[in-house]
Amino acid sequence: MGIVERKEREREEMRQLILDGAQKLFLANGFEKVSIRNIADEIEYSPATIYLYFKDKNELLFGLHQRGFIKMVGEFQPLQFLTDPFEKLVEMGRSYIRFAVENPELFDLMFIMNAPMDKLDKEDWVEGDQAFGLLMQVVQECMDAGIFQKHNVQSTAMMIWSSIHGYTALFLRKRLGMFPECDRQPIMDEAFNLFCETLRRGL
Amino acid sequence: MGIVERKEREREEMRQLILDGAQKLFLANGFEKVSIRNIADEIEYSPATIYLYFKDKNELLFGLHQRGFIKMVGEFQPLQFLTDPFEKLVEMGRSYIRFAVENPELFDLMFIMNAPMDKLDKEDWVEGDQAFGLLMQVVQECMDAGIFQKHNVQSTAMMIWSSIHGYTALFLRKRLGMFPECDRQPIMDEAFNLFCETLRRGL
DNA sequence: TTGCCCACTAAACAGTGTTCATTAAATTTG
DNA sequence: CAAATTTAATGAACACTGTTTAGTGGGCAA
Numbered sequence: 001m002g003i004v005e006r007k008e009r010e011r012e013e014m015r016q017l018i019l020d021g022a023q024k025l026f027l028a029n030g031f032e033k034v035s036i037r038n039i040a041d042e043i044e045y046s047p048a049t050i051y052l053y054f055k056d057k058n059e060l061l062f063g064l065h066q067r068g069f070i071k072m073v074g075e076f077q078p079l080q081f082l083t084d085p086f087e088k089l090v091e092m093g094r095s096y097i098r099f100a101v102e103n104p105e106l107f108d109l110m111f112i113m114n115a116p117m118d119k120l121d122k123e124d125w126v127e128g129d130q131a132f133g134l135l136m137q138v139v140q141e142c143m144d145a146g147i148f149q150k151h152n153v154q155s156t157a158m159m160i161w162s163s164i165h166g167y168t169a170l171f172l173r174k175r176l177g178m179f180p181e182c183d184r185q186p187i188m189d190e191a192f193n194l195f196c197e198t199l200r201r202g203l
Numbered sequence: 204m205g206i207v208e209r210k211e212r213e214r215e216e217m218r219q220l221i222l223d224g225a226q227k228l229f230l231a232n233g234f235e236k237v238s239i240r241n242i243a244d245e246i247e248y249s250p251a252t253i254y255l256y257f258k259d260k261n262e263l264l265f266g267l268h269q270r271g272f273i274k275m276v277g278e279f280q281p282l283q284f285l286t287d288p289f290e291k292l293v294e295m296g297r298s299y300i301r302f303a304v305e306n307p308e309l310f311d312l313m314f315i316m317n318a319p320m321d322k323l324d325k326e327d328w329v330e331g332d333q334a335f336g337l338l339m340q341v342v343q344e345c346m347d348a349g350i351f352q353k354h355n356v357q358s359t360a361m362m363i364w365s366s367i368h369g370y371t372a373l374f375l376r377k378r379l380g381m382f383p384e385c386d387r388q389p390i391m392d393e394a395f396n397l398f399c400e401t402l403r404r405g406l
Numbered sequence: 407t408t409g410c411c412c413a414c415t416a417a418a419c420a421g422t423g424t425t426c427a428t429t430a431a432a433t434t435t436g
Numbered sequence: 437c438a439a440a441t442t443t444a445a446t447g448a449a450c451a452c453t454g455t456t457t458a459g460t461g462g463g464c465a466a
Contacts, residue, residue: 202405
């Protein structure tokens with residue numbers, strides 16, 4: 001009998017319904033201003049129902065964080081057709097920054113907020129691992145092509161990720177207040193280009 | 204008559220008393236777990252009293268954020284005696300990372316949390332500006348000494364700050380879950396050294 | 407048809423940041 | 437010095453928050 005399967009399917013649909021409502025509200029109003037009650041209202045269920053599908057609010061946020069990774073990895077796909085490994089790396093960085101600027105709330109959830117990570121302490125972070133794997137591949141290609149010296153791939157990829165991440169983290173958390181509004185974008189762009197040139201010459 | 208001055212002084216003392224209590228609790232329990240009521244208990248005043256000295260919780264957090272900058276800039280002082288500009292830059296980066304690791308809550312407040320920055324939207328961020336000025340000076344020295352090429356100082360300093368900041372941001376917000384616990388420190392160190400070498404060779 | 411199960415919910419709990427009328431003390435004025 | 441006024445501090449409330457629990461009603465298996 002397919003009843004148990006149907007129930008399983010309905011359960012998953014309900015989870016997605018909740019995540020849809022949560023995502024809609026979060027992306028519209030920001031995370032600070034959305035409560036479980038708001039989400040419950042949005043999907044026309046009682047607040048308690050949400051707790052039948054998610055252990056707590058952080059687990060719900062973790063669900064959205066997973067959706068964010070699916071979206072970001074999707075945006076990385078096109079650049080797999082670039083032939084020059086270094087160009088691929090630069091475009092990957094540009095994509096990361098563009099994703100952060102265009103999806104600030106999602107990016108926040110994926111790479112900055114504490115809440116969604118509080119559950120997975122010892123169990124490893126598969127989404128992060130997968131995305132980092134993509135970067136390591138490209139770095140490896142750069143080394144194989146003789147563009148970069150042959151250092152440890154993990155450390156090299158980590159160095160590049162951290163550096164690119166820094167821009168987004170400072171920008172999204174409004175730590176560029178020392179530059180006049182109009183100068184920020186040019187400075188950021190110039191800094192990014194400088195980083196790419198420096199890698200090209202020095203790594 | 205000195206009454207008005209005394210009142211002014213007492214007011215400032217009270218502000219510091221509140222910040223002391225808040226700092227003690229925050230550094231002990233983390234930010235998530237400390238409420239205005241906790242702080243009021245700690246300093247043996249009513250919660251409402253705190254609102255006579257700080258407009259809201261975010262203004263209180265901004266006060267602690269200022270204290271953090273005083274502490275960090277203090278830790279930068281010793282390295283002003285280093286003669287080699289590049290060594291000075293590297294040590295500055297190391298100090299920034301060390302400060303973040305040793306004072307995670309304070310660093311969070313200074314460079315990651317949204318709350319303390321919500322008030323200053325258009326008025327500029329003097330603490331950040333001052334600290335960034337120190338970095339720009341060192342970068343300028345590196346250029347003058349012919350260690351770096353003569354690019355725009357602001358953009359170059361921004362590039363370096365972002366890159367170093369990235370490590371701390373990913374580390375403090377627990378985004379290194381893809382590496383086994385024991386590998387993290389070595390990878391971070393190697394990535395930092397790699398960044399320094401790359402700057403040395405490529406900038 | 408009976409009895410069970412399970413999705414769902416209303417209501418409550420314990421907490422949060424914040425405001426406000428009221429009290430009590432310090433200061434200024436008559 | 438006494439009266440009036442300003443001021444610091446508070447208890448209690450407001451409108452929220454995330455979360456738990458006891459209870460209800462409709463679909464399912466026996």
